[in-house]
Amino acid sequence: MRTELIKGSVRGLKAYVPGEQPEGQKVVKLNTNENPYPPSPQVVQALQQFDADTLRKYPNPSSDAVRARLAELHGCGVENVFVGNGSDEVLALCTRAFVEDSGSIGFFDPSYSLYPVLAAIRDVGTCPVELDGTFQWQMPAPDLCSLFFLTNPNAPTSMRFPKADVEAFCETFKGVVLVDEAYVDFASEHCMDLALKYQNVLTLRTLSKSYSLAALRVGYVVGAAPLIEALMKVKDSYNLDGVAQALALAALNDVAHMRANAERIIASRQGLSAALTEFGFDVSPSETNFLWVRPPAAITAQDLFDKLRECGILVRYFPGPKTGQHVRITIGDENEVAALLSAVGSILKGDVI
Amino acid sequence: MRTELIKGSVRGLKAYVPGEQPEGQKVVKLNTNENPYPPSPQVVQALQQFDADTLRKYPNPSSDAVRARLAELHGCGVENVFVGNGSDEVLALCTRAFVEDSGSIGFFDPSYSLYPVLAAIRDVGTCPVELDGTFQWQMPAPDLCSLFFLTNPNAPTSMRFPKADVEAFCETFKGVVLVDEAYVDFASEHCMDLALKYQNVLTLRTLSKSYSLAALRVGYVVGAAPLIEALMKVKDSYNLDGVAQALALAALNDVAHMRANAERIIASRQGLSAALTEFGFDVSPSETNFLWVRPPAAITAQDLFDKLRECGILVRYFPGPKTGQHVRITIGDENEVAALLSAVGSILKGDVI
Numbered sequence: 001m002r003t004e005l006i007k008g009s010v011r012g013l014k015a016y017v018p019g020e021q022p023e024g025q026k027v028v029k030l031n032t033n034e035n036p037y038p039p040s041p042q043v044v045q046a047l048q049q050f051d052a053d054t055l056r057k058y059p060n061p062s063s064d065a066v067r068a069r070l071a072e073l074h075g076c077g078v079e080n081v082f083v084g085n086g087s088d089e090v091l092a093l094c095t096r097a098f099v100e101d102s103g104s105i106g107f108f109d110p111s112y113s114l115y116p117v118l119a120a121i122r123d124v125g126t127c128p129v130e131l132d133g134t135f136q137w138q139m140p141a142p143d144l145c146s147l148f149f150l151t152n153p154n155a156p157t158s159m160r161f162p163k164a165d166v167e168a169f170c171e172t173f174k175g176v177v178l179v180d181e182a183y184v185d186f187a188s189e190h191c192m193d194l195a196l197k198y199q200n201v202l203t204l205r206t207l208s209k210s211y212s213l214a215a216l217r218v219g220y221v222v223g224a225a226p227l228i229e230a231l232m233k234v235k236d237s238y239n240l241d242g243v244a245q246a247l248a249l250a251a252l253n254d255v256a257h258m259r260a261n262a263e264r265i266i267a268s269r270q271g272l273s274a275a276l277t278e279f280g281f282d283v284s285p286s287e288t289n290f291l292w293v294r295p296p297a298a299i300t301a302q303d304l305f306d307k308l309r310e311c312g313i314l315v316r317y318f319p320g321p322k323t324g325q326h327v328r329i330t331i332g333d334e335n336e337v338a339a340l341l342s343a344v345g346s347i348l349k350g351d352v353i
Numbered sequence: 354m355r356t357e358l359i360k361g362s363v364r365g366l367k368a369y370v371p372g373e374q375p376e377g378q379k380v381v382k383l384n385t386n387e388n389p390y391p392p393s394p395q396v397v398q399a400l401q402q403f404d405a406d407t408l409r410k411y412p413n414p415s416s417d418a419v420r421a422r423l424a425e426l427h428g429c430g431v432e433n434v435f436v437g438n439g440s441d442e443v444l445a446l447c448t449r450a451f452v453e454d455s456g457s458i459g460f461f462d463p464s465y466s467l468y469p470v471l472a473a474i475r476d477v478g479t480c481p482v483e484l485d486g487t488f489q490w491q492m493p494a495p496d497l498c499s500l501f502f503l504t505n506p507n508a509p510t511s512m513r514f515p516k517a518d519v520e521a522f523c524e525t526f527k528g529v530v531l532v533d534e535a536y537v538d539f540a541s542e543h544c545m546d547l548a549l550k551y552q553n554v555l556t557l558r559t560l561s562k563s564y565s566l567a568a569l570r571v572g573y574v575v576g577a578a579p580l581i582e583a584l585m586k587v588k589d590s591y592n593l594d595g596v597a598q599a600l601a602l603a604a605l606n607d608v609a610h611m612r613a614n615a616e617r618i619i620a621s622r623q624g625l626s627a628a629l630t631e632f633g634f635d636v637s638p639s640e641t642n643f644l645w646v647r648p649p650a651a652i653t654a655q656d657l658f659d660k661l662r663e664c665g666i667l668v669r670y671f672p673g674p675k676t677g678q679h680v681r682i683t684i685g686d687e688n689e690v691a692a693l694l695s696a697v698g699s700i701l702k703g704d705v706i
Contacts, residue, residue: 005529005553006583010450015586018414035409044405047596052397055600056388056565061371085438088589096474097363101454114590121449121587176358200358212409215595230359233368234474236441237467242568243400243596247408 009123016117019316028336031314033155033183033290035212036333037264039247040257043213046250050243059242062232066245069252070220076196079225082232083248085239087182087206087219088114090231094147094202094221095122097230098176103146108138110156110322112180115149131322135284135292137161142172151180153187156318156328158286160187163194170194170201176227178202185210185262186269187287195223202227209289211251211258218248265289269331275341279348290330298348301327307352311343362476369470372669381689384667386508386536386643388565389686390617392600393610396566399603403596412595415585419598422605423573429549432578435585436601438592440535440559440572441467443584447500447555447574448475450583451529456499461491463509463675465533468502484675488637488645490514495525504533506540509671509681511639513540516547523547523554529580531555538563538615539622540640548576555580562642564604564611571601618642622684628694632701643683651701654680660705664696 019032038044063083070081084090095118099105104125107115119126127145129138135157140148150169153160170177181203184190195203202223208214218240221231240248251258273283273291280296295304305317305327316328329340346352372385391397416436423434437443448471452458457478460468472479480498482491488510493501503522506513523530534556537543548556555576561567571593574584593601604611626636626644633649648657658670658680669681682693699705 005451006579007450007453010583010586013586016590018411018590021411021413023413029410032411034411037409038406039408043408047403047405048401050400052400053391055392055396055568056390057382058371058374058385058387058561058567059570060374060376085594086589086591088591092589097360098358100360101476123454208411214411215408217412217591217594226359230363233363233366236439236445237369237371238439238441238567238570241438241570241594241597243600244594247596 009120013120014117016114020314022314026312028313028332028339030330030332030336030340031316032214033209033288033330034214035209035261035265035289036331036336037212037261039212040251040254042250042254042257043247046246047243050246054242059238059240059245061238063240063245063248066218066220066240066248066252069249070222073252073255074192074222076222077225080196080222080228081220082228083218083220083240084235086208086217087180087204089235089239090204090219090221091115091149091178091180092118092121093231093234094176094178095119095124096234098227099124099146106140106145106148108151108154110135110318111149111151112155113318131157135159137165139165139169140173143174146175148173148175148177149180150177151182152191153183153287155183155288156290156292156316156323156326158284158288158290158292160189160287163189163191166191167194170198173200176200176202178204178221180204182206182209183288185258186266186289192222199224207248207251210262212261213247213251216244216247218244265331268334268337272329272331272337272341276344279344290328292326292328294326296348301325304347307347308340308343310352311346313340313343362473366473367470369467373667375667379665381666381685381692383683383685383689383693384669385567386562386641386683387567388562388614388618388642389684389689390565390614392565393604393607395603395607395610396600399599400596403599407595412591412593412598414591416593416598416601419571419573419593419601419605422602423575426605426608427545427575429575430578433549433575433581434573435581436571436573436593437588439561439570440533440557442588442592443557443572443574444468444502444531444533445471445474446584446587447529447531448472448477449587451580452477452499459493459498459501461504461507463488463671464502464504465508466671484510488512490518492518492522493526496527499528501526501528501530502533503530504535505544506536506640508536508641509643509645509669509676509679511637511641511643511645513542513640516542516544519544520547523551526553529553529555531557531574533557535559535562536641538611539619539642545575552577560601560604563615565614566600566604569597569600571597618684621687621690625682625684625690625694629697632697643681645679645681647679649701654678657700660700661693661696663705664699666693666696
């Protein structure tokens with residue numbers, strides 16, 4: 001293989017590593033922020049009633065029925081909505097539409113670990129903004145970079161940045177702000193209105209978490225029409241398949257089901273948070289479907305991660321100076337939460353070697 | 354809107370225009386090379402039996418079950434196969450993995466009209482290689498560009514380039530050759546083995562046409578492991594949804610169904626080709642599921658396109674000096690072929706004004 005066949009920046013690239021997806025094994029899976037409850041019965045019905053003969057025809061290229069429903073939900077025009085093959089596709093398209101080759105991409109550190117990988121794929125620089133030891137809001141400079149990925153609530157830290165701070169940043173920032181609201185349905189406040197107020201702001205949502213549709217790969221972004229139009233130009237011709245479009249529409253027609261699941265997860269989160277605090281954990285105030293916790297001094301985060309794994313419980317551990325003292329735990333269903341707490345109790349008592 | 358929010362090259366970009374997809378109207382749709390016959394009953398069964406509860410979990414990030422089946426079908430390793438969200442995604446990924454910012458992308462002119470759009474999205478130069486008036490093979494120079502998209506059989510011209518010529522080109526070309534075999538299941542020869550023989554060759558296939566799955570967005574590429582690995586690095590984390598993976602696998606487990614449909618289309622193609630030749634059309638020797646035809650002198654291609662549209666029949670017309678004398682007609686089912694021939698007869702007799 002002549003290495004020059006492959007683009008130089010790609011040769012050196014380290015791909016994003018998704019959370020482990022064990023197949024067939026019996027594990028309590030609290031590592032990828034999946035929803036423990038099934039999607040709406042309307043989604044199941046849409047799946048069962050999908051007309052297989054339509055599979056032979058190309059789908060609507062811009063997911064217009066889904067866009068129309070989203071415009072209705074968010075009180076905006078269809079021209080303000082873009083639907084992607086997962087919110088990951090939207091993020092990648094933003095790196096192509098809003099960043100010159102000489103530009104750069106900003107994000108908080110720590111935040112979603114995909115962002116620096118997307119910048120590397122796009123072969124542009126990164127401008128990480130370091131959060132302090134308590135992961136609080138830091139105001140990025142107005143001319144820091146071309147595109148800023150602002151996760152709110154933030155991952156993996158689970159905390160929400162105050163909306164007033166986010167808005168103050170959007171007002172002064174010279175580039176495009178993408179507010180990544182992947183977890184916002186579990187939070188007390190959202191920033192959707194900022195995307196409709198400011199010409200340089202996009203608000204990103206996903207159906208993966210709150211709508212229990214991670215397998216379906218549907219995300220969407222709302223913002224000013226010229227930004228949406230730019231994304232349309234750089235997307236693949238038919239970026240969302242016909243089945244995903246039909247099922248996404250069904251899910252968005254049953255917001256009540258999503259809300260009920262989200263409330264159930266929020267209630268579990270309060271219980272789990274209190275129980276782990278009792279165990280001596282430092283639990284960040286979560287507005288997501290996961291907890292960001294620092295275990296008590298008796299055990300390191302890495303050790304806790306390893307021992308939970310031995311107990312058949314997968315959580316997520318991000319090594320490194322900023323994140324290496326914490327683990328991220330997805331809020332599971334009632335049984336999974338109980339299994340986690342039981343395992344944590346055994347581990348802290350020294351019963352798991 | 355401050356235009357500088359959007360990347361300069363994107364501001365000037367003209368998006369790819371897919372063939373019209375009328376919804377709800379009663380038309381004979383022969384404009385986007387869709388298969389007139391339904392997908393395998395195994396696909397329908399996989400759809401009906403899909404476990405909706407798995408939708409809440411992330412899908413396999415690299416479509417490994419589909420890759421394993423493809424490796425089996427093509428007698429290669431899993432590391433030689435990449436599965437994309439439609440072959441369009443694979444093409445776009447190739448522009449990112451195999452072309453430096455200073456590089457360029459080559460293709461025949463005329464060929465698939467998406468290629469120059471992909472080069473514009475990637476913001477690199479293009480090196481079109483002009484086919485002659487009869488659309489025959491032309492050998493591109495060995496150092497013409499970084500990546501050459503070689504559609505074989507070619508679209509919209511329907512003709513197959515000789516494999517010996519393709520191989521001679523692959524042997525001498527310094528960059529990556531992507532042989533786009535979107536239509537190869539309707540042809541008498543394929544180039545899959547070249548992808549397994551040469552380190553710089555990829556062979557691209559799609560399930561959209563021969564497998565009757567355009568709505569599903571599944572394409573794949575076979576080639577040397579380092580090229581496949583580069584594509585893996587630059588793809589979205591979960592590029593293919595769980596339903597598409599399950600249905601693609603079902604389709605690939607029933608190659609016989611695909612072959613039977615392809616043979617039926619090939620038989621219709623012979624009939625339609627003969628009938629249009631009788632009407633005075635110049636019909637290119639097709640090895641695809643469409644015909645590339647020049648109407649008799651009495652009517653221009655544009656006029657024929659417009660009048661067929663008035664008759665409720667959609668075909669495809671590409672204006673321009675190279676393509677503007679022809680129309681592209683997808684091979685429909687028996688009724689659609691009859692409707693087309695009846696309309697052509699009326700138009701040529703002057704019954705359609």
